[in-house]
Amino acid sequence: MFILSKFTDLLHLPPPTFAHPTATALEDQINEKYANKVVHNIGLCISLYDLSSVSEGMIGQDGGAHVNVEFRMIVFRPFKGEVLTGRISSATAAGVKVRTDFFDEVFVPAAALFEGSRFDGKEQVWIWRNDDQDFYMDKNEVIRFRVEGEVFVDQLPVPPHLKGEESSLHNKPPYAITVGFSSALLMCSQLWAN
Known part of the structure; x- marks a missing residue:
């Protein structure tokens, strides 16, 4: 019923999130963007499972950081016959x-x-x-x-x-x-x- 799916995304961390540890800020951004949403041909995303890799952030014009992140999500997608x-x-x-x-x-x-x-x-x-x-x-x-x-x-x-x-x-x-x-x-x- 639940599977782990790997995602790669470029996330934007606005300046107010710099006060938090990077992993916590990324987890919040990922869950806000994906949790309780359907990803086409993947399934219903439930929650972040773990972060696999995080690049160094590049500062944008608004002062926020843009970070490439590879992570796994817990996804609801039952298999045929389940x-x-x-x-x-x-x-x-x-x-x-x-x-x-x-x-x-x-x-x-x-x-x-x-x-x-x-x-x-x-x-x-x-x-x-x-x-x-x-x-x-x-x-x-x-x-x-x-x-x-x-x-x-x-x-x-x-x-x-x-x-x-x-x-x-x-x-x-x-x-x-x-x-x-x-x-x-x-x-x-x-x-x-x-």
Whole structure:
């Protein structure tokens, strides 16, 4: 679920950061720039792991230092086939949206649900019929799911003529996970309590 990814970047340290140790100032700049952000084709950056190398800083016109840094980040990027735990956040006729403690863009398409599942539009819930018994996939139920794939969308700036308008290209999340259920993996607490 978590990997270490190596990055190289040219960071700017403004003059007020000179009062702190260089490593601390660089850590703060790296976490500010990368933490909780998606890097295209890498994953969701969580936090700085370590600094690998730091060049000598070159002073710029504003008096700040520009430093080449090589570092490793802890990145959330589950591998295909990995089993994760999450909670159902919503359901539509297209499928079920699942969230983990810190990641909301997990989607189970309707075709990946159990055989015999149907969507109840009035209740906005998927129902799985098994052995003449209905099992509801209610909001906030804990489930386990298997990662089937991932989707990265390059987030382009919104053109001025689209400001305020809805554009499907700009409403997609930068990183999403698609999943499939397995009958052995569904762990809805309400389901098995009955």
